[in-house]
Amino acid sequence: MKPLFSLCILLLSSFISQAQTVTLLSDDPKDLELFYTTGNHDIASDSYRLLLKNLPDIKVELEIAPTARIDALLKEDRTMCAVNRIKTPERDLYNIYSYPVHLYPSHRLYYFKNKTPLTDDLLTEEHDLISIQKLITKYPSATIGIESGRSYGNALDKQLSKIKEKNILRRAGSDAYQSMIALFQRQRVDLLITYPTVFKEYTTGQNDNIGSVSIAKHPLFIAGHIACSNTAYSQEIIKQINRALLDLYPSDEYLSMHLHHVPNTEQSLLTRRISDLFLKYKLLSKSDFK
Structure with a gap:
């Protein structure tokens, strides 16, 4: 009986180990390195390393796929999760979301000063771009x-949906960040919306003809979530992630990780936003964890 008992224990342990392995999808090939390399890289990869360190019962297999492919996989009935997802009403219909894993300095619009100069009639009193439609x-x-x-x-998605297709160049693929910025630098497109940290990472050389502007009614910081396909196992994973995040939000490690990557002028505001995160989701957790 002992060999049979030992075999049962071995099989059970193997099953548990497999059950706790989660496929985590990303659209950025650099994550294959940054997720497993210590040091300060960027808010996204640093925050996920910190989170995973606090999830000892969840094993992760990171895979790279284009954004459109990730969208399709997260609609399937098998357990799949993805990083750096922005929560939208459409996605919320078929995905379940973690609490915010990080707050990221928001998108800016990049332009060429000699081709599409931003005159006063395009800007608010705070010098934000009034709207993309007005610019086009x-x-x-x-x-x-x-x-x-x-x-x-949500706000930018609505604006972009009103732009004519002739004014849009779409790019897909796992290297979309890098290739789109390369197209912009070669002036194959006139305007580009991206994160300032991403633009800095992938831009080559210096071009004084390139300007950038924040966009009115678009938040200064964007929340990045883990999103999963809607399965019973995914729901348990999200609960574990959310519990870990509630422990991380008030920690010095979580705050300092964020502040390392933003200018001094934004640190006070970001500190308040992170404090608000903890208060909001601590209250929400009372119903989530019943």
């Missing part, structure tokens, strides 16, 4: 580069 109306031949399948947040 003034420069009707301008093209804007966006990544296929990517959400830029």
Whole structure:
């Protein structure tokens, strides 16, 4: 009986180990290195390393896929999760989301000063771009580069949906960040919406003709979530992630990780936003963890 008992224990242990292995999808090939390399790299990869360190019962297999492919996989009935997801009403229909894993300095619009100069009639009193539609109306031949399948947040998604297709160049693929910025630098597109940290990472050389501007009614910081396909196992994974995040939000390690990557001028505001995160989701957790 002892050999049989030992075999049963071995099989059970193997099953538990397999059950706790989660496929985690990303659209950025650099994550294959950054997720497993210590040091300060960027808010996204640093925050996921910190989170996974606090999830000892969950094993992760990181895979790279284009954004559109990730969208499709997260609609399937098998357990799959993805990082750096922005929560939108459409995605919320078929995905379940963690609490925010990090707050990321929000998108900016990049432009060429000599081709699409931002005159006063395009800007608010705070010097934000009034809207993308207003910019395209003034420069009707301008093209804007966006990544296929990517959400830029509810406000920008609505604006982009109103832009004519002739003014849009879409790019898909696992290297979309790098390739889109390369197209912009070669002036294959006139306008680009991306994160400032991403633009800095993938831009080569210095071009004083490139400017950037924040966009009115678009938040200063974007929350990045883990999203999973809607399965029973995914729901348990999300619960474990959320419990870990509630422990991380008030920690010095979580705050300092964020502050390392933002300018001094934004640190006070970001500190308040992280404090708000803890208060909001601590209250929400009372119903989530019943």
